[in-house]
Structure formats: C-alpha cells, structure tokens
Amino acid sequence: MKKIFYLMVIASCMVACQNDDTDFSAYTNGTATIPTHVINISYNGNSVKVTGDNSGYVSVDGADVTVNATGKNDSLLLVLSGSTADGSLLVFRDKKYGIQLNGVSITNPDGPAINNQCGKALYLEVASSTKNTLVDGTAYDETKSYQQKGALFSEGQIFFSGAGELDVTGNCKNAIASDDYIVVDGWPIITAQSSTGHGIKVNDGIWINGGTLDIKVTADAARGIKCDSVVVITRGDITIKTTGDCVYDEAEGDYSSAACIKCDDAFTMTAGTLAMTSSGDGGKGLNCANIVNIKGGVFSAITTGSNEEGKPKAVKGDKGIILSGGSFYAKVKKSSACDNGVDTDVPSEWVTVVGTPFETSYDKKEIKVVF
Amino acid sequence: MIMGVGAEKKLSKKASIGLEAELRTRNDLKTIDRWTLGIGGEYKPIKNVKLAAGYLLLNNNFREDISYKADGSYNNWRPSYWGIRHRVYASVTGSYKLTKNLQVSLRERWQYTYRPEKTVERWDFDNYWWEDKVRNGKGKNQLRSRLQLEYDKKHALLTPYASVELYNSWAIEKIRYTVGTDINLSKQHAFNVYYRFQDIQHADADDATPDMHYIGVGYKFKF
Numbered sequence: 001m002k003k004i005f006y007l008m009v010i011a012s013c014m015v016a017c018q019n020d021d022t023d024f025s026a027y028t029n030g031t032a033t034i035p036t037h038v039i040n041i042s043y044n045g046n047s048v049k050v051t052g053d054n055s056g057y058v059s060v061d062g063a064d065v066t067v068n069a070t071g072k073n074d075s076l077l078l079v080l081s082g083s084t085a086d087g088s089l090l091v092f093r094d095k096k097y098g099i100q101l102n103g104v105s106i107t108n109p110d111g112p113a114i115n116n117q118c119g120k121a122l123y124l125e126v127a128s129s130t131k132n133t134l135v136d137g138t139a140y141d142e143t144k145s146y147q148q149k150g151a152l153f154s155e156g157q158i159f160f161s162g163a164g165e166l167d168v169t170g171n172c173k174n175a176i177a178s179d180d181y182i183v184v185d186g187w188p189i190i191t192a193q194s195s196t197g198h199g200i201k202v203n204d205g206i207w208i209n210g211g212t213l214d215i216k217v218t219a220d221a222a223r224g225i226k227c228d229s230v231v232v233i234t235r236g237d238i239t240i241k242t243t244g245d246c247v248y249d250e251a252e253g254d255y256s257s258a259a260c261i262k263c264d265d266a267f268t269m270t271a272g273t274l275a276m277t278s279s280g281d282g283g284k285g286l287n288c289a290n291i292v293n294i295k296g297g298v299f300s301a302i303t304t305g306s307n308e309e310g311k312p313k314a315v316k317g318d319k320g321i322i323l324s325g326g327s328f329y330a331k332v333k334k335s336s337a338c339d340n341g342v343d344t345d346v347p348s349e350w351v352t353v354v355g356t357p358f359e360t361s362y363d364k365k366e367i368k369v370v371f
Numbered sequence: 372m373i374m375g376v377g378a379e380k381k382l383s384k385k386a387s388i389g390l391e392a393e394l395r396t397r398n399d400l401k402t403i404d405r406w407t408l409g410i411g412g413e414y415k416p417i418k419n420v421k422l423a424a425g426y427l428l429l430n431n432n433f434r435e436d437i438s439y440k441a442d443g444s445y446n447n448w449r450p451s452y453w454g455i456r457h458r459v460y461a462s463v464t465g466s467y468k469l470t471k472n473l474q475v476s477l478r479e480r481w482q483y484t485y486r487p488e489k490t491v492e493r494w495d496f497d498n499y500w501w502e503d504k505v506r507n508g509k510g511k512n513q514l515r516s517r518l519q520l521e522y523d524k525k526h527a528l529l530t531p532y533a534s535v536e537l538y539n540s541w542a543i544e545k546i547r548y549t550v551g552t553d554i555n556l557s558k559q560h561a562f563n564v565y566y567r568f569q570d571i572q573h574a575d576a577d578d579a580t581p582d583m584h585y586i587g588v589g590y591k592f593k594f
Contacts, residue, residue: 020398021435021450028494028501073444073496095497120497 043082063087109137126162150177161186170194205229246282246310257282282310292317324354375589449493563589
C-alpha cells in the first residue's frame with residue numbers, strides 16, 4: 001500500500017507540469033491575424049473625400065470629420081492627406097488605432113486640428129518625405145462635451161513614429177497635449193510652437209527615443225515641455241526655446257516662471273542632444289521637482305532673462321543633479337546656474353559628479369562638466 | 372487528485388501536535404493546483420469534545436482570468452500564476468456515538484486566509500501588450516461546518532466515513548461531499564482514501580473553481 005501511495009505521488013508530480021491556461025500565444029507573440037481597416041481621409045478645402053469606410057465610422061460636416069469607432073475591435077488606420085483651412089478630425093474609439101499623416105494640413109479655427117478621444121494608444125506615424133501641418137484657432141467652441149487641450153490633443157498615449165515633418169501650432173492652448181504619456185520613436189521632425197500655452201503638455205511622462213523636436217513657446221509662464229511625471233531622453237535632437245516672463249500665480253501665492261522643460265518627476269538623459277534657451281524674466285532651462293540624472297548626450301541650458309520678479313536658473317533639480325556621462329553645460333545671465341535643493345553658495349556643490357570628467361569648470365553663472 | 376502526508380506526536384492523553392503537507396492537482400493530474408504545509412495542535416478537554424488550531428502556508432496556482440467586453444470580444448487575460456496565502460484556523464468538534472461503532476460528529480471550524488499583494492501580468496487585447504496588474508492584499512473569514520458519520524470498530528482495518536461540509540462566508544460558498552475510509556495498518560501507520568465532490572455555490576475570485584471531483588489519498592505517521 002505504501003509503495004502504491006509513493007508511486008501515485010511520484011507519478012502525479014511527473015505529469016503535473018502543464019498549465020491549463022487558454023492558448024493565447026497567437027496574440028501574445030504577434031502572429032494573430034487582425035485585419036487592418038484602412039480609411040483614407042483626404043481634405044480638400046471645405047470638403048473631404050473618404051474612402052475605405054466599410055463600417056460607416058465616418059461622418060462629415062464640411063471638412064470637420066468625426067470617426068466614431070467605439071465598441072469596435074478591428075485594427076484601424078486613418079490615413080490623412082490634403083489641406084483645409086476650416087476642418088478637423090475628431091475620433092471616438094476605445095481600442096488602440098493608428099493615424100498616418102500622409103501630407104496633410106489642417107487648420108481648425110474653433111478647436112483642435114486633431115482631437116483623439118480614445119484613452120488607449122494612438123500610433124501617429126508621420127509618413128516619410130511628407131510635410132504635415134496642424135493648427136488650431138485662437139478660440140475654441142467650449143460648448144463641446146469632450147476635452148480640447150491643444151492643436152493636437154489625445155486622451156490616451158501618443159506614439160510618434162515615421163520620418164516626415166510635422167508642424168503643430170497652438171494658438172489657443174497648447175500645441176500638443178496628452179492626458180496620458182507620449183513616446184517619440186523613429187525619426188520624425190516635429191515642430192511645436194504656441195503663443196498661448198505649452199509646446200507639449202503631457203500628464204504621465206514623455207520618452208524621447210529619436211527624432212528632431214523643435215519647440216518654441218512665447219507665453220508668460222509657458223513651458224516647452226510641461227510634464228506631470230518623468231522625462232526620459234535616450235536619443236534625438238531637441239531644441240527648446242521660451243521667451244515668456246514669469247507671472248504671479250494667485251493660487252500658489254508665488255511666481256510661476258517659464259521653463260524649457262518642467263517635470264514633476266525625475267529627468268533622465270542618456271544620449272542625444274538637448275539645447276534649451278529661456279529669455280524671459282525668471283525663465284528656467286530645466287525645472288525638475290525630482291532628481292536630474294544625466295548619463296550621456298549633450299545637454300545645454302542657457303537663460304538670458306532678468307531676475308526682476310523670478311529667479312532664472314539654467315538647471316533646477318530639487319532632489320539633486322547627478323552627472324555621470326555626456327556633456328553638461330548650464331549658464332545664466334542673472335541669478336545662479338544650478339540649484340540642486342542644497343543650501344550652498346559653492347557652485348561645485350550644486351551638481352554631483354560621478355566618475356572622472358574630462359573637463360570641469362564651476363562658476364556661479366556657468367557650470368560645465370564634460371566626460 | 373489530493374495527496375496528503377502527515378505526522379502526529381502525542382504529548383499526553385489529551386493533547387497532540389502535528390505537521391502536514393498536501394498536494395492538489397487539477398486538469399486531470401496535469402496541473403499542480405496547490406501545495407500546502409501546515410502545523411497544528413489538538414486538545415481534548417472532555418470526552419466527545421476536541422479543540423484544534425493551526426497555521427497553513429498555501430501556495431496556489433491561481434487560475435487564469437479572462438474578461439470580456441459587452442460585445443463578447445476579449446478585454447484582458449491574466450494567465451494563471453503562483454501566489455502564497457497564509458491561513459490560521461481554530462475548530463471545535465463534538466462527537467456522539469449512535470451505536471457502539473457508529474459515531475456522528477460536527478466540526479465547526481473558523482479560518483482566516485490572507486492573500487498578500489502581488490503584481491501580475493495581464494494581456495491587454497486592446498493594445499496587444501502586457502501590462503502590470505496589482506492584486507491587492509486581501510483577507511477572508513470563513514466558517515466551515517462539517518457533519519460526519521463514521522463506522523469506527525475497534526481494531527478494525529477500515530474506518531469508513533461520509534461527510535458533508537459547508538463553507539460559509541455570509542453565504543454558502545461551496546459544499547463538499549466526501550466518502551472514504553481510513554486504513555489502520557498499525558498504531559503508527561494509517562492511510563486514507565476518499566472520493567470528494569466539491570459543489571461551488573458562490574465562490575469569490577480566489578476560489579473560483581468549477582465543480583470538482585477529487586480522489587484523495589493520505590498517509591499519517593503517529594508517534
């Protein structure tokens with residue numbers, strides 16, 4: 001009897017090695033066949049030509065296009081082309097999808113040029129060798145039941161890719177805004193400018209892994225990139241310029257200054273180039289509420305603004321500025337080059353250098369560390 | 372299939388302590404469902420009454436979970452995963468001899484099971500990617516009531532029994548029907564074989580198994 005028991009235990013252990021999960025491997029390894037539903041939307045002045053709309057997603061009013069694909073499980077790609085001075089694209093959907101900008105120019109006088117109301121991922125491909133323009137109006141129709149936060153606005157994540165040109169201009173709020181996070185892959189050439197708000201406003205982080213970004217903002221207290229979470233740069237050529245002054249924030253009881261990058265969580269750079277200039281009163285280069293970590297790449301922050309109301313800083317990292325690779329340059333015309341949250345007047349103590357740099361120079365208004 | 376092995380040490384006529392281990396399988400023996408290690412003690416304050424308490428470490432292979440959208444399409448898939456649970460219990464058993472060899476007993480057992488927080492992966496069919504899902508820590512109280520009838524003849528090789536056990540957590544969650552027999556080879560060695568049908572009534576996600584048929588075998592060493 002004992003032998004039988006032991007044999008049963010051993011046999012059970014030997015065979016009990018399979019799981020009983022449903023086989024979804026075709027989905028998880030990417031071999032599942034998902035038919036792509038391609039809808040071509042071609043703007044032509046005050047009208048639009050739509051082809052491929054086999055499921056009746058698209059409705060058109062003049063050149064204002066609404067795509068309603070909620071509750072649909074297909075793989076959707078919208079291909080935009082043509083030009084309009086009074087049009088838009090508004091998308092309602094609850095599954096990820098793609099938009100290909102294939103040489104399109106959209107100006108919407110009373111709202112965003114593209115408003116993505118999908119909370120999932122938006123794959124935004126800037127088609128190679130094309131030039132694309134998105135411009136919003138100076139005043140939005142605020143009677144809408146959905147949010148409108150910029151010329152290019154997305155409720156969900158935006159994954160930029162491609163190698164074409166994309167110019168986004170925000171005349172009312174921000175140029176580009178996402179209530180989720182943003183990833184830049186590939187090598188798109190993106191210009192974002194705003195005279196009223198931020199260049200890129202994003203809630204949950206931005207990862208720049210390639211591309212050329214040229215951001216210009218002119219409004220007082222506007223930020224080139226305003227991020228409520230982390231900023232991570234692993235590649236790409238980024239230029240950011242702000243010209244606005246600081247403004248008194250009644251709610252905060254303090255001055256709010258312009259900044260090329262303002263992030264509430266950590267800033268990390270491992271490669272690429274980042275050149276920031278801020279010229280307004282109290283303007284900052286990088287203003288980070290957490291730790292600044294520069295491990296590689298070419299980092300430059302220069303402020304030329306006055307310190308009449310605000311305190312211009314080239315780099316401010318409230319929980320430290322750690323330099324362990326690449327090239328770091330911070331310069332101010334007024335105030336001090338860096339602020340790492342430590343109460344000290346010694347410039348070399350404003351940054352933490354890890355390793356042995358090739359060149360260092362520490363001055364109150366100019367700090368340079370090159371590995 | 373349920374396989375158990377245990378050891379019991381008598382401390383006195385009234386008290387004993389013991390160790391136990393158990394392995395459960397599902398999916399026709401092909402998947403390990405759970406293994407358990409436990410320690411406990413028993414005390415008989417008076418004739419016909421037994422008190423018991425103990426601790427069990429449970430390592431569960433939690434079953435997959437698939438959620439669907441309103442149109443029937445897939446929403447998320449969380450594959451099966453291994454997770455630890457901790458359980459403490461206390462019980463009181465009262466028994467009564469109907470005849471010389473026929474005994475009826477009622478065991479009331481309270482148990483508290485805690486599942487610590489764990490981050491698991493799930494597949495998002497909307498985005499076709501894996502995402503982290505935090506399963507928060509969760510504790511649960513249950514009252515188990517077992518009514519058992521057994522034929523216990525002195526010095527007999529077999530002690531057959533049948534029982535019904537209700538799992539109650541503000542509602543009847545499951546009912547276990549068991550028939551089996553102890554095989555008393557000697558004072559030290561005893562085997563146990565049984566068949567069990569588990570009828571799921573209102574189980575929560577952690578116990579969300581289908582109705583199950585089990586064959587169980589066990590061995591206990593007494594010293």
